[in-house]
Amino acid sequence: MSETESRPAPSQLRRLPWSEDGKSAYLSTGDGASFLARMADTMEEGMLTTAEVDMTRALSVADEVSASRAELKMAVRFLAHAVADAVEVARLRGERLGVDPEAKETAEFLRRTLTR
Template sequence: MTAHNELRLLPWAGPGGKPCYLSTDDVEGFMSRLADHIEAIQLGMASELLKQATPVLDDETANGEELSLLAAQLAGALRDVLRVATSRGNRHTTGSDEDAESGL
């Protein structure tokens, strides 16, 4: 089992929006691969949403309902991207610490 500071933040939330973590040393395990796949989907969806958002924001005839829906979708995508970035940042920091300790 991994130490608390080595837990992987997963790209989905648990009940009540609480963060979910994975404790494993197996980066090729089922849950690690599932998390990697979900992260890739979330990042791809955020990228596509950003492409779609620009025309809506540039459209002077866009109504409040369209803009409200876009804002909600962008907020959800931003939440997902931040969770992915946090998870990857935590794993990168942990890996760097291990490399430094081993002299790499």
């Protein structure tokens, strides 16, 4: 068997919500819902739960009239962390959906337009 025959096709790889030595980790999805796939699902759910907690904490600080500048800066960091986690989970799940190229192009156009 050649090297290319033994490796799964890219569409059969799932990027995991953690890295190994700073590089993305992948799981071959050919064998269904493995223990590792369930672990990744659990980690993604944990990331979203933590993002919700961070968001709630940041909103609480923002609503506090006597919040100091340092507390407000920390609230912004909580929000940034929450957004980063939510975006990462959205990307991971989007990769598994196999979004068509036209949809990706539209999303990229919107991202560029909205972040100007």
